[in-house]
Amino acid sequence: MKKSTNISKLFRGSILIVALLVLWQFLSTSGLLPAYLLPSPVQVIKAFVQDFPLLVVHSKVTLLEAAMGLFFGIVSGFLCAFLMDRSAFLKDALYPLLVLTQTVPTVAIAPLLVLWMGYGMTPKVVLIVIVTFFPMAVNLYEGFASADVDEMRLLRAMGAGKREIFSYVKLPNALDGFFSALKISASYSVVGAVIAEWLGGFQGLGVYMTRVKNAYSYDRMFAVIFLISFLSLILMGLVNLFQREAMPWKQLNR
Template sequence: MWRKVSLPVIMIISILLIWEGSSRLLQIPSWILPAPTEIITEAIQGWANFQQHVWATVSLTTGGFIIGTLCGLIIAMLLHVLPRVREAVYPLLILSQNIPIIVLAPLLVIWFGFGITPKLLIITLVCFFPIAVSTLDGFNQTDAELIHYMKMAGATKKQVFTKLELPHAVPQIFSGLKISATYSVMGAVISEWLGANKGIGVYMTLASSSFRTDRVFVAIFIIMLLCFIFFSIIIGLEKIILKWRPSKGESS
């Protein structure tokens, strides 16, 4: 356990030390590439003004992630219980992911204005697809013999779904949630670029336009930290909910 934690920490510290030494030795201007110490200093000194942007992004991310999760689960369930609809709609879901969000975003602003609605829609579009696909895969990977056994025992379609297929798909659902948790932060930042009065995306835009590269790096590191926190929360929930599943060592 200690080795798994120590090796990444050592690697990160080594990169930061090389970065710090290179910036000072080569005398790279701060507006091009600030040293890590300058970034940390700016983060500490500017936190009073920066924290409102962080909390705005966190609240937007949380709301969009919840909506995207619900949409993904509902769509997956409908496509699973309605095979005909799945054959017609599933290709459209795949095509929807080929449209870059940054291209679709201006249309959402035109249709829904500069309020919170287009921002939530962007996060939802980013989040729902991994959850829907992972959940569908979980449903489809249910043991056919168990389904046949339950039907032979007189179970209805609803009972087969709620007592077998849905529990079997829970690990796959969490796989989609972990992907969407990190995507949701990215979607929130992109949505804030379109037009908002606060948020990490707004902070980055103002910092880049004024050549405050240190502030841009502060925003980048905070985004990485938020992604890690959201990812860790999902992993924690997964461990709590899936306590009944044996580990690889126990199953072997």
């Protein structure tokens, strides 16, 4: 029953995608839109196949930057949420700074990071940390703060300390919010890496996009856009798999 339901959902989701591809192909081949402005899906696939080895090389760089930035974003977000949960003073001091980091557009920060840190990998990783830090910190803190008060009182009555209360009550309660933030941060990490690479670099999907845009190769432009979307979906799928392994009780409840 569950397998047939999943197949039905996949079929319904595929219908719209196929319809859009057919419409796209029609608009490209009918002459309603110039081919150089909107290359057909067939042209995009051909460009993807032709440049596949080059795309693999650039993808490795972008994924490495995304992985490093996401890792440090998770670690810094967890530490910030932990400190805010432990101290009301730190919460009042840090929370406005968290919000402030999200009011500055990413495109405005990236040139400054490149100016300060050069064209290497460091400014890309820092930008990804800035992008992924906020959802991790906020969701984890909300999970810690919303832990069941009665459970914590029961553990205190049994002689548990702050470490045990955090490990057995607050941390499990924050897992749902953590994985929700991780899905967002995983997709943001790839996009953030590409945006940083637009402004300077030697390799990466953002560098590749800049080069094909300057050459007016819009079929290759569309190919790398779809590749970036595909990589983001893969990362989100890996997070879902990790969540099922880390929270088996959630699947049982469903």
